[in-house]
Amino acid sequence: MSGGARFISFEGIDGAGKSSHIEAAAAWLRERGHRVRLTREPGGTPLAEALRELFLHRAMDGLTEALLVFAARRDHLQTVILPALADGQTVLCDRFTDATFAYQGAGRGFDLAQLGQLEAWVQQGRGPDLTLWFDVAPEVAAQRRAAAREADRLEREDIDFFARVRQGYADRAAAAPSRLVRLDASHPLETVRQAVLDCLAQRC
Numbered sequence: 172m173s174g175g176a177r178f179i180s181f182e183g184i185d186g187a188g189k190s191s192h193i194e195a196a197a198a199w200l201r202e203r204g205h206r207v208r209l210t211r212e213p214g215g216t217p218l219a220e221a222l223r224e225l226f227l228h229r230a231m232d233g234l235t236e237a238l239l240v241f242a243a244r245r246d247h248l249q250t251v252i253l254p255a256l257a258d259g260q261t262v263l264c265d266r267f268t269d270a271t272f273a274y275q276g277a278g279r280g281f282d283l284a285q286l287g288q289l290e291a292w293v294q295q296g297r298g299p300d301l302t303l304w305f306d307v308a309p310e311v312a313a314q315r316r317a318a319a320r321e322a323d324r325l326e327r328e329d330i331d332f333f334a335r336v337r338q339g340y341a342d343r344a345a346a347a348p349s350r351l352v353r354l355d356a357s358h359p360l361e362t363v364r365q366a367v368l369d370c371l372a373q374r375c
């Protein structure tokens with residue numbers, strides 16, 4: 172496959188519904204001949220998954236959070252994402268650097284210019300070709316999470332935190348409108364799924 176987006180990230184506040192669609196997106200692409208590598212952040216490698224456990228369950232400040240997720244990202248890029256792309260695979264990643272700008276930047280208030288420096292240092296210009304942003308009100312996402320699972324450290328944050336994170340995604344979308352596509356995730360699952368597949372049909 173060539174020409175279309177091959178590194179695709181899925182983003183949104185916790186409970187927006189992105190994980191519900193990533194498998195269907197992978198299946199849809201496979202049916203059309205893509206070899207798909209499904210992965211996630213923080214995580215995707217044994218080292219990065221170990222960092223994820225620390226990240227999700229230990230108390231730490233915003234700078235430590237940012238350094239941990241970028242350390243995990245470095246390992247993930249070097250050992251999984253870049254080799255898969257070089258091999259011609261399509262990479263679907265549940266979260267990537269937009270999450271760091273939204274959560275550590277907008278959510279925690281960590282300096283965005285410093286995050287940009289870390290991004291440039293770790294990624295050297297490499298990032299998703301396409302990002303699907305599942306956008307929903309924090310109150311709706313909180314209800315979905317409450318019905319679905321036990322909260323981890325970040326999911327225990329309040330509505331104001333998730334409102335800032337949502338604004339962080341909106342700012343990223345405004346800065347990169349051709350890469351970052353907003354999907355209205357307040358609609359029923361089936362409607363959102365169709366919007367995901369329509370977007371893939373246009374861009375992949």
Ligand SMILES: Nc1ncnc2c1ncn2[C@@H]1O[C@H](COP(=O)(O)OP(=O)(O)O)[C@@H](O)[C@H]1O
Nearest residue numbers: 185186187188189190191315319358359360363
């Ligand atoms: N559009 C939707 N309408 C209603 N419930 C949804 C919708 N999308 C996801 N959910 C439900 O919300 C919960 C959280 O979804 P999930 O995909 O895990 O979110 P995320 O990965 O964004 O944190 C799940 O129980 C899921 O079934």
Ligand SMILES: Cc1cn([C@H]2C[C@H](O)[C@@H](COP(=O)(O)OP(=O)(O)O)O2)c(=O)[nH]c1=O
Nearest residue numbers: 185212213240266267270271274275325326
């Ligand atoms: C990638 C990344 C995730 N996160 C947060 C967002 C989520 O709260 C959490 C894990 O993301 P996620 O895998 O979406 O969680 P879950 O499996 O519970 O749906 O990590 C950051 O704060 N910064 C980052 O750079």
